[in-house]
Amino acid sequence: MINRQDLEKILETNDIIDKKQAAILSKESQGKGKSLESLLFQKKLVSPEKLYQLAAKHFNLPFIDLKNKTVRKDILLSIPEATAQTHKIIAFDKTDTTLRVATLDVDNIELFDFLAKKNQLKIEVSLTTPENITEALKHYHRGLNAEFKSIKKTDKKDSAKKGQKSLKNLAQDLPVIRIINTLLEYAILEKASDIHIEPAEKEIEIRYRVDGILQKVMTLPKTVHAGIIARIKILADLKLDEHRMPQDGRFKINTNETKVAFRVSIMPTFDGEKAVLRLLPDNNQQLTLEELGFQPSALKIVRKNIKKPHGMILVTGPTGSGKTTTLYTVLNILNKPEVNISTIEDPIEYRMPGINQSQVHQKIGFTFAVGLRAFLRQDPDIIMVGEIRDRETAEIGINAAMTGHLVLSTLHTNDAVTSIPRLLDMKIPPFLISSTLNLIIAQRLVRKICKDCMESYQPDKKTMEDLEQQFNLDNLEAALKKGGHLSEDDSIKSTTFYHGKGCPRCSNSGYRGRIGIYETLEINEEISKLITGKASLDKLEIATKKLGMTTILQDGFIKAKDGITSLEEVLRVTRE
Numbered sequence: 001m002i003n004r005q006d007l008e009k010i011l012e013t014n015d016i017i018d019k020k021q022a023a024i025l026s027k028e029s030q031g032k033g034k035s036l037e038s039l040l041f042q043k044k045l046v047s048p049e050k051l052y053q054l055a056a057k058h059f060n061l062p063f064i065d066l067k068n069k070t071v072r073k074d075i076l077l078s079i080p081e082a083t084a085q086t087h088k089i090i091a092f093d094k095t096d097t098t099l100r101v102a103t104l105d106v107d108n109i110e111l112f113d114f115l116a117k118k119n120q121l122k123i124e125v126s127l128t129t130p131e132n133i134t135e136a137l138k139h140y141h142r143g144l145n146a147e148f149k150s151i152k153k154t155d156k157k158d159s160a161k162k163g164q165k166s167l168k169n170l171a172q173d174l175p176v177i178r179i180i181n182t183l184l185e186y187a188i189l190e191k192a193s194d195i196h197i198e199p200a201e202k203e204i205e206i207r208y209r210v211d212g213i214l215q216k217v218m219t220l221p222k223t224v225h226a227g228i229i230a231r232i233k234i235l236a237d238l239k240l241d242e243h244r245m246p247q248d249g250r251f252k253i254n255t256n257e258t259k260v261a262f263r264v265s266i267m268p269t270f271d272g273e274k275a276v277l278r279l280l281p282d283n284n285q286q287l288t289l290e291e292l293g294f295q296p297s298a299l300k301i302v303r304k305n306i307k308k309p310h311g312m313i314l315v316t317g318p319t320g321s322g323k324t325t326t327l328y329t330v331l332n333i334l335n336k337p338e339v340n341i342s343t344i345e346d347p348i349e350y351r352m353p354g355i356n357q358s359q360v361h362q363k364i365g366f367t368f369a370v371g372l373r374a375f376l377r378q379d380p381d382i383i384m385v386g387e388i389r390d391r392e393t394a395e396i397g398i399n400a401a402m403t404g405h406l407v408l409s410t411l412h413t414n415d416a417v418t419s420i421p422r423l424l425d426m427k428i429p430p431f432l433i434s435s436t437l438n439l440i441i442a443q444r445l446v447r448k449i450c451k452d453c454m455e456s457y458q459p460d461k462k463t464m465e466d467l468e469q470q471f472n473l474d475n476l477e478a479a480l481k482k483g484g485h486l487s488e489d490d491s492i493k494s495t496t497f498y499h500g501k502g503c504p505r506c507s508n509s510g511y512r513g514r515i516g517i518y519e520t521l522e523i524n525e526e527i528s529k530l531i532t533g534k535a536s537l538d539k540l541e542i543a544t545k546k547l548g549m550t551t552i553l554q555d556g557f558i559k560a561k562d563g564i565t566s567l568e569e570v571l572r573v574t575r576e
Contacts, residue, residue: 446517
């Protein structure tokens with residue numbers, strides 16, 4: 001939001017970057033279609049808080065941190081929501097003579113004049129960060145319960161009339177439209193990944209999945225169920241009169257900040273049709289491997305192997321462990337004009353410019369294997385297969401990797417080394433696996449501790465006893481010391497860990513956002529020989545330990561020790 005000229009002055013004056021670096025970054029930002037500001041944040045050259053504090057000093061204005069500031073509703077409404085959203089401005093304090101506002105655009109004199117006349121007050125401008133504005137804008141929205149109380153205040157006569165209406169008319173009822181709009185809007189605000197609309201005998205339960213955890217947000221009367229499902233079917237272009245068969249569809253909506261695609265699944269249940277909506281933010285902001293959570297040693301291995309011109313890279317883990325995000329991040333690094341990249345997915349979750357993406361269609365026989373075979377006639381350099389589910393797909397993928405293509409795919413296994421026996425179970429010849437497999441990444445997702453309410457603690461005796469029952473702490477401690485993550489004098493039992501006590505910014509959960517925990521197994525000569533000799537899983541595991549591979553559990557403990565996640569989270573996702 002800071003114009004380029006002012007931004008470059010601020011950076012140079014405060015020795016963050018020099019003129020030469022500014023020119024290089026400026027050129028890079030134009031090439032990538034990003035603002036210089038967002039590129040600075042991405043490269044971690046300066047934090048948003050630091051930059052906007054320096055900008056406030058540059059403009060000779062106060063800086064305000066709105067994170068933990070409670071804004072009275074009457075003060076907030078001094079600026080209409082539409083104006084606040086459009087111009088990124090928040091009223092946060094008021095006296096008899098002055099209205100204090102926080103903004104990102106200090107040059108919008110016309111707006112400040114308008115607000116001064118509207119409120120009959122002098123406007124005092126402060127600078128804040130984009131994140132502060134985003135969080136503050138949420139205060140405009142009443143609690144979800146309050147929203148639905150106003151929606152549910154419908155006349156009993158209207159409810160009686162609804163029973164006689166057609167499904168199409170029900171879906172166009174204003175209360176039903178408001179319910180759906182409110183559900184979608186709040187799901188986006190809460191950064192939910194899924195919305196579950198579940199019918200019971202006398203009511204409907206609404207649940208959001210936030211940071212991988214399902215949480216109940218609302219209960220509605222059963223009378224609105226037919227209208228809600230009908231409305232969702234109309235949005236997703238599904239059959240209104242089909243109630244016995246599952247249906248799948250999708251639709252998009254635009255908010256002020258982003259486009260969001262919703263993938264819809266309707267499933268008949270005993271108490272009526274259940275709807276699950278998966279939120280897929282349609283933004284082009286790709287994560288980096290560092291942001292995904294790879295440790296420096298693992299990062300080095302991943303970067304080395306994705307540069308190889310051929311071979312296979314597998315990402316493994318249970319459903320919802322972030323495998324697709326990892327693959328998309330790798331594809332984004334590899335996506336250059338001089339290479340031809342093709343993907344076969346089920347379904348296509350994110351659109352990536354410059355990549356040929358195809359979707360599996362089982363009904364017409366367009367499977368992973370069929371798509372993969374067709375791709376080989378399309379002169380590809382890099383192929384991504386959404387998932388290896390059967391022997392045929394595995395065989396074609398491995399043959400493609402052997403004949404000069406880089407193949408990326410996923411498998412459903414609990415850890416990296418188990419992928420090898422899994423491929424052998426699919427009757428893939430051992431010599432093909434050993435000669436084509438370059439890298440296996442196993443992963444889970446853990447919730448990150450909320451930075452606004454993080455506190456340290458020493459695990460009590462009972463927690464440590466529970467840990468000892470589930471894991472070999474001596475082996476874990478030895479591995480962490482060997483990797484330099486624990487000093488020789490330290491022990492896991494005396495290590496300080498962290499958790500979030502809960503605050504308004506994390507909805508009192510203690511967590512905000514998620515990050516991956518990983519193990520990366522590079523197939524070297526020793527592992528290759530063991531695969532060719534059909535070595536048992538035990539021998540393969542011993543070999544990976546000798547290599548010093550950091551396991552998912554070890555990576556989780558490192559992140560817990562560093563205050564990125566909590567010990568409880570690591571145990572939750574690694575417990576088998």
